[in-house]
Amino acid sequence: MSTIALDPAPTVTPARHAAVRLDRVTRDFGGGILGLDDVSVDFHAGTITALLGLSGSGKSTLLRHVNGLERPTRGSITVLDEDVATLRGGRLRALRREVGVIFQHFNLIGPMSVLENVCTGGLGSLRGPRLSLMMYPKDVRREALGRLERVGLADRAFQRADTLSGGQQQRVAIARALMQRPKVLLADEPVASLDPVSAQDVMALLREISAENDLTVITSLHQVQLAIDVADRIVGLRSGQVVLDESTSGVDAAEAAHIYSSVSGVEGAAAGTRR
Ligand SMILES: Nc1ncnc2c1ncn2[C@@H]1O[C@H](COP(=O)(O)OP(=O)(O)O)[C@@H](O)[C@H]1O
Numbered sequence: 001m002s003t004i005a006l007d008p009a010p011t012v013t014p015a016r017h018a019a020v021r022l023d024r025v026t027r028d029f030g031g032g033i034l035g036l037d038d039v040s041v042d043f044h045a046g047t048i049t050a051l052l053g054l055s056g057s058g059k060s061t062l063l064r065h066v067n068g069l070e071r072p073t074r075g076s077i078t079v080l081d082e083d084v085a086t087l088r089g090g091r092l093r094a095l096r097r098e099v100g101v102i103f104q105h106f107n108l109i110g111p112m113s114v115l116e117n118v119c120t121g122g123l124g125s126l127r128g129p130r131l132s133l134m135m136y137p138k139d140v141r142r143e144a145l146g147r148l149e150r151v152g153l154a155d156r157a158f159q160r161a162d163t164l165s166g167g168q169q170q171r172v173a174i175a176r177a178l179m180q181r182p183k184v185l186l187a188d189e190p191v192a193s194l195d196p197v198s199a200q201d202v203m204a205l206l207r208e209i210s211a212e213n214d215l216t217v218i219t220s221l222h223q224v225q226l227a228i229d230v231a232d233r234i235v236g237l238r239s240g241q242v243v244l245d246e247s248t249s250g251v252d253a254a255e256a257a258h259i260y261s262s263v264s265g266v267e268g269a270a271a272g273t274r275r
Pocket residue numbers: 029033034035053054055056057058059060061062
């Protein structure tokens with residue numbers, strides 16, 4: 001009896017499918033301004049990527065292409081297997097329900113309670129506006145309370161949102177975004193209005209939530225050190241171009257200096273730069 005040697009089953013896991021992919025995206029605003037200039041970049045589930053760059057480098061423009069608020073002049077954007085630039089109407093709204101957004105200024109409704117603000121995040125799947133907390137279905141209120149618990153603010157549920165600190169308000173905004181059960185979370189300068197300690201806390205929370213929910217988090221930041229500490233990956237932008245794309249694991253001082261100079265545009269701005 002002979003045995004036939006079979007090839008062992010392949011053990012290599014396939015490359016992870018990108019949740020968000022920009023392929024040669026250019027956005028020409030006219031007058032010689034390229035918001036994005038031939039940008040190709042992928043973003044993966046369960047990771048947090050920091051977009052770093054000076055003001056005007058294209059960070060917000062990139063984020064706005066992901067949820068279809070901007071349309072590219074050239075190139076394509078694929079989000080959760082959809083070609084965003086071709087989506088209209090109901091299909092665009094459906095995609096936006098899967099893409100949560102948080103903002104620099106939190107955008108909470110100040111006089112409303114914290115819990116009610118979080119409940120509004122579930123509105124995408126509910127019909128019609130709600131005029132008070134009791135008009136939300138009980139399961140929505142229960143879920144909202146769970147989200148608040150996750151961000152450490154369940155004890156503030158019935159407090160007016162505008163009485164919270166900035167860091168707490170951003171945590172509420174994160175809880176609200178989670179109500180739509182997003183697969184992608186965009187955060188445009190989420191900690192730019194916060195003190196350094198609150199900024200670190202909010203970024204750490206975003207990182208945990210991205211890992212727990214297999215969420216693709218893309219956040220613009222301007223603090224290089226915070227990006228190195230918290231993000232899995234850094235994408236550096238300058239004048240609409242990607243000038244840096246690297247993992248943050250094992251970044252040493254020389255590498256950090258290289259990141260600083262790449263995104264600031266000041267060559268050799270810090271000691272130890274590589275170019
Ligand atoms: N709607 C617009 N019309 C014209 N120019 C714009 C528009 N939006 C952004 N820009 C320009 O595109 C460039 C990138 O802007 P932006 O993405 O807001 O940068 P960042 O978020 O990194 O500060 C800037 O030069 C900005 O002035």
